[in-house]
Amino acid sequence: xxxxxxxxxxxxxxxxxxxxxxxWLCRLATMGALAMLVVLMGSIFSSAxxxxxxxxxxxxxLTDTGKNLDTQGDLTYTxxxxxxxDFYFTSDPEEKxxxxxxxxxxxxxxxxxxxxxxxxxxxxxxxxxLSGGKEPIGKFxxxxxxxxxxxxxxxxxxxxxxxxPWGWLTWNFLTNGNxxxxxxxxxMAGFWGSVWLIGLTSLMVVPIGVGAALYLEEYAKPTxxxxxIQLNIANLAGVPSIVYGILGFTVFxxxxxxxxxxxxxxxxxxxxxxxxxxxxxxxxxxxxxLSGACTLALLSLPVVIITSQEALRSIPASLRHAAYxxxxxxxxxxxxxxxxxxxxxxxxxxILSLSRAIGEAAPIAVIGVAAHLSxxxxxxxxxxxxxxxxxxLIRAPFDRxxxxxxxxxxxxxxxAPNFEHVAAAGIIVLLATLLMMNGTAILIxxxxxxxxxx
Amino acid sequence: xxxxxxxxxxxxxxxxxxxxxxSLRRRFSWTHVREQVIQWILFCCALLSVLTTLxxxxxxxxxxxxxxxxxxxxxxxxxxxxxxxxxxxxPQYAEEQQHYGILPLVTGTFLITGISAIxxxxxxxxxxxxxxxxxxxxARKWVKPVLEILAGIPTVxxxxxxxxxxxxxxxxxxxxxxxxxxxxxKNALAGGxxxxxxxxxxVASLSEDVMRSVPNxxxxxxxxxxxxKFDVSAKIVVPAALxxxxxxxxxxxxxxIGETMAxxxxxxxxxxxxxNPLAQIQTMTSYIVDVMTGEVVSGSTVEKSLYxxxxxxxxxTMIMNLxxxxxxxxxxxxxx
Numbered sequence: 001x002x003x004x005x006x007x008x009x010x011x012x013x014x015x016x017x018x019x020x021x022x023x024w025l026c027r028l029a030t031m032g033a034l035a036m037l038v039v040l041m042g043s044i045f046s047s048a049x050x051x052x053x054x055x056x057x058x059x060x061x062l063t064d065t066g067k068n069l070d071t072q073g074d075l076t077y078t079x080x081x082x083x084x085x086d087f088y089f090t091s092d093p094e095e096k097x098x099x100x101x102x103x104x105x106x107x108x109x110x111x112x113x114x115x116x117x118x119x120x121x122x123x124x125x126x127x128x129x130l131s132g133g134k135e136p137i138g139k140f141x142x143x144x145x146x147x148x149x150x151x152x153x154x155x156x157x158x159x160x161x162x163x164x165p166w167g168w169l170t171w172n173f174l175t176n177g178n179x180x181x182x183x184x185x186x187x188m189a190g191f192w193g194s195v196w197l198i199g200l201t202s203l204m205v206v207p208i209g210v211g212a213a214l215y216l217e218e219y220a221k222p223t224x225x226x227x228x229i230q231l232n233i234a235n236l237a238g239v240p241s242i243v244y245g246i247l248g249f250t251v252f253x254x255x256x257x258x259x260x261x262x263x264x265x266x267x268x269x270x271x272x273x274x275x276x277x278x279x280x281x282x283x284x285x286x287x288x289x290l291s292g293a294c295t296l297a298l299l300s301l302p303v304v305i306i307t308s309q310e311a312l313r314s315i316p317a318s319l320r321h322a323a324y325x326x327x328x329x330x331x332x333x334x335x336x337x338x339x340x341x342x343x344x345x346x347x348x349x350x351i352l353s354l355s356r357a358i359g360e361a362a363p364i365a366v367i368g369v370a371a372h373l374s375x376x377x378x379x380x381x382x383x384x385x386x387x388x389x390x391x392x393l394i395r396a397p398f399d400r401x402x403x404x405x406x407x408x409x410x411x412x413x414x415x416a417p418n419f420e421h422v423a424a425a426g427i428i429v430l431l432a433t434l435l436m437m438n439g440t441a442i443l444i445x446x447x448x449x450x451x452x453x454x
Numbered sequence: 455x456x457x458x459x460x461x462x463x464x465x466x467x468x469x470x471x472x473x474x475x476x477s478l479r480r481r482f483s484w485t486h487v488r489e490q491v492i493q494w495i496l497f498c499c500a501l502l503s504v505l506t507t508l509x510x511x512x513x514x515x516x517x518x519x520x521x522x523x524x525x526x527x528x529x530x531x532x533x534x535x536x537x538x539x540x541x542x543x544x545p546q547y548a549e550e551q552q553h554y555g556i557l558p559l560v561t562g563t564f565l566i567t568g569i570s571a572i573x574x575x576x577x578x579x580x581x582x583x584x585x586x587x588x589x590x591x592x593a594r595k596w597v598k599p600v601l602e603i604l605a606g607i608p609t610v611x612x613x614x615x616x617x618x619x620x621x622x623x624x625x626x627x628x629x630x631x632x633x634x635x636x637x638x639x640k641n642a643l644a645g646g647x648x649x650x651x652x653x654x655x656x657v658a659s660l661s662e663d664v665m666r667s668v669p670n671x672x673x674x675x676x677x678x679x680x681x682x683k684f685d686v687s688a689k690i691v692v693p694a695a696l697x698x699x700x701x702x703x704x705x706x707x708x709x710x711i712g713e714t715m716a717x718x719x720x721x722x723x724x725x726x727x728x729x730n731p732l733a734q735i736q737t738m739t740s741y742i743v744d745v746m747t748g749e750v751v752s753g754s755t756v757e758k759s760l761y762x763x764x765x766x767x768x769x770x771t772m773i774m775n776l777x778x779x780x781x782x783x784x785x786x787x788x789x790x
Contacts, residue, residue: 009604015685016682019676019682019683019684020685021687022684022688023584023588023683024472024583026580026587026588027582027584028575028580029576029580029581029584030580030581030584030589030597032577033577033581033601033604033651033654033658034600035595036604037603040607040611040615040617040619043615043618043619044611044614044615047618065771111510144545172635190657207632208499208502209501210497212496212499212502214499214599215493215496215497215500216500219496220500228504229500229501229503229504231779232503232504232507233503234779235772235775235779236503236507236775238568238708238709238774238775239510239625239712239768239771239772239775240711240712240714240739240767240768241712241714242712242714242739242743242767243514243712244510244765245746246511246513246514246742246761246764247506249746250513250517251509284693301502301503301506302503305500305503311656318534329485329489330493331488331492332488352606355606356606359606359607359608359610360608360609360715361609361610361714361715362609362715362743363715365715365743365746365747366537366742366743366747367744368746402462403611408530408608408611408614409610409715409719412613412617412719413719420618423614424614424618427610427611429616430610431607431611434606438606
């Protein structure tokens with residue numbers, strides 16, 4: 001310690017400053033990552049809640065009634081009073097519409113932009129003859145949704161679909177199938193497709209994954225084979241999901257191209273007493289729910305095995321020893337002691353890895369799933385429909401489907417305007433589904449933690 | 455190996471129980487058979503993962519390297535020389551203009567990976583240092599779950615974020631309006647940034663794990679020699695955990711090489727041999743999605759090219775994973 005040495009003290013101060021800077025850099029990085037999450041969520045929600053301005057949709061369209069199409073060019077439409085909401089032309093989004101002539105009407109339709117007010121647009125519109133000018137041919141009064149004036153001579157005015165208080169995430173969006181019209185497009189088919197995927201995938205992946213973990217943790221001796229299997233699982237967990245997609249496409253969807261055409265292999269007739277048609281299972285499977293579920297099962301299997309192994313490893317050896325001491329066989333010990341004790345850990349891991357798999361769009365898109373479907377797998381329309389036709393439950397796994405992330409992908413890539421809002425609404429449904437699954441995992445972990453006896 | 459768990463016969467005059475519950479003698483009992491059958495079933499479950507790897511390799515090889523005579527594989531139609539040296543990738547053109555040189559796809563992939571590495575690796579490492587060295591337990595308690603949320607967001611969402619927020623709100627104002635460069639609607643930069651975001655939680659949690667497993671005695675000896683907190687974290691903990699950090703970097707990079715949807719949405723247009731981050735590019739993964747979501751003729755060269763690309767992708771990520779597994783396992787041996 002050299003007191004009074006200026007150089008030394010300055011060095012000390014600088015070291016301190018560098019340390020402070022570094023600490024703040026670390027804090028900044030963490031805050032930045034968290035802020036990015038906020039921005040991401042904010043951009044999605046604001047897009048889903050925005051009513052879609054400036055993109056030519058939410059249109060006011062004048063539809064020709066069939067009368068006097070030729071004279072449309074001679075007509076001038078004057079917006080005499082806007083009662084609620086403003087309207088802009090798509091060609092010039094800046095200019096408010098006060099009047100437009102018949103030449104703007106193409107194919108009996110003119111498209112306005114709705115400025116984004118939530119209220120249903122209501123306005124007065126007078127239609128006048130170019131030659132007469134002053135004499136209005138007809139007058140539209142306070143045209144609101146479903147109120148088309150009876151005396152209008154030329155076009156009907158269809159007010160835009162009112163933007164709802166919840167933006168694009170409406171009840172219609174949740175219950176409609178997909179559509180080319182962003183106002184009609186809905187997520188129902190994708191949601192039920194994903195639900196079927198989750199169900200079938202977990203049916204396959206839970207027994208196999210837990211079984212493999214049990215073998216590796218409880219039975220396997222540290223031989224070369226075990227080490228190889230272990231390494232192989234760790235590697236499989238890192239294989240890109242698209243490669244699993246290619247595998248699923250070749251093995252399940254196309255079946256190596258071994259079949260020239262669809263071949264019926266099984267025809268199930270046992271439900272015929274209910275008046276159901278025989279259920280034909282054809283090969284190759286094609287892009288059906290079952291091939292999607294098999295692909296996702298292969299994809300999530302390594303992660304499920306690894307997390308289950310960790311859960312099994314956390315069970316103290318004393319539990320096993322106690323069971324052995326009481327004369328239980330290996331399997332009795334596992335089935336009655338080890339598995340129940342490790343169940344919360346296993347279930348949490350399984351649900352988390354499944355929710356990761358459900359969010360994957362790539363493997364599902366690659367096996368040949370079409371996004372433009374408007375029905376749930378098996379064409380199930382509701383519970384009453386299911387009670388009347390229980391055979392649909394067996395048909396569903398062999399039916400074509402679409403899933404939430406694939407729908408979102410197709411909407412994001414859609415060039416037509418306003419699909420970005422549909423995609424944002426779809427993303428919210430997707431995130432809500434995943435949140436529900438993760439919430440279940442947390443709930444299970446808390447509920448079962450009381451069982452633990454150590 | 456299964457079958458090695460036989461009950462040893464302990465003594466001949468043990469309790470001669472014939473009700474099949476427990477027998478200490480080596481004799482036929484249903485319990486024993488059941489135990490063996492269960493063990494074999496579990497072994498088959500574990501073997502399924504090996505089967506998955508084998509079938510991935512089989513599928514990729516038969517479509518790209520060698521196919522049985524009635525069919526031809528990709529490399530029997532396109533020479534290896536063309537595949538690796540040709541600079542054009544134009545499978546979408548008519549037959550005579552088709553070129554299959556994987557170079558543009560590989561450059562595209564590494565452009566995305568490079569940008570994501572510039573963003574994701576340092577930020578992830580800084581977060582890891584913060585979490586393991588600086589953060590109070592309460593801060594760690596809520597930062598970690600938020601990072602997990604960031605890791606659990608599906609990749610299509612990141613793609614949406616890139617193309618609807620990053621490009622129009624950040625990249626176009628900065629690079630086009632301010633610096634006067636040409637920015638494509640789909641550009642490599644937006645894709646790279648979101649992939650970087652995606653790997654941050656992965657790098658952070660893996661690196662934090664290895665940093666926390668650095669023994670406290672190392673830190674304490676540092677302090678005893680008069681080190682500041684910065685000295686300890688940057689000059690003792692990070693170097694001590696370096697191999698683990700390296701492994702986490704490799705895993706993250708292999709993830710960003712294999713990342714598909716975000717890139718397909720945000721950056722991918724046509725295969726373009728360029729290093730300009732503001733241009734459209736095509737990566738190996740997004741090429742596969744692009745072709746598969748469109749119309750593809752079964753048995754055509756275009757379809758087989760998918761398998762060849764997937765094979766290259768598989769090999770690259772496999773090598774990176776193997777190296778990082780090896781590094782991690784060696785690291786564990788050092789400190790545990």
